[in-house]
Amino acid sequence: MSALSQRFYELAEQNKHIADELAGNSFFDAVFKIGNLQTKIYVCMFLERREWTTNELAEECGNYRQAVFTALKSLEKQKLVIRLGYTRWKAT
Numbered sequence: 001m002s003a004l005s006q007r008f009y010e011l012a013e014q015n016k017h018i019a020d021e022l023a024g025n026s027f028f029d030a031v032f033k034i035g036n037l038q039t040k041i042y043v044c045m046f047l048e049r050r051e052w053t054t055n056e057l058a059e060e061c062g063n064y065r066q067a068v069f070t071a072l073k074s075l076e077k078q079k080l081v082i083r084l085g086y087t088r089w090k091a092t
Helices: 003-014 016-022 027-034 037-047 054-061 065-077
Strands: 081-083 088-091
Touching (some): 037 081, 065 081
16 A cells, blocks of 8 residues: 555544545555556645645655656646646645
């Protein structure tokens, strides 16, 4: 289980009704194993509402910085993230 998937389950544990719905469901693990990069980035940014650098997201998602930057630009066009600076981003 990836660190991000683990973080999601920890948050779900804080809200038992969500944890009960997720019991035995490997959907979120599947997202991080075979999901597209935009999904991984957005879920990461949504779970931890803070500013992220491109390098931090690349490390968290296990992908190249340039690929993450391209995915962030696509998410920006969809108005799901905003660019705060040269390398800083935040989910809307």
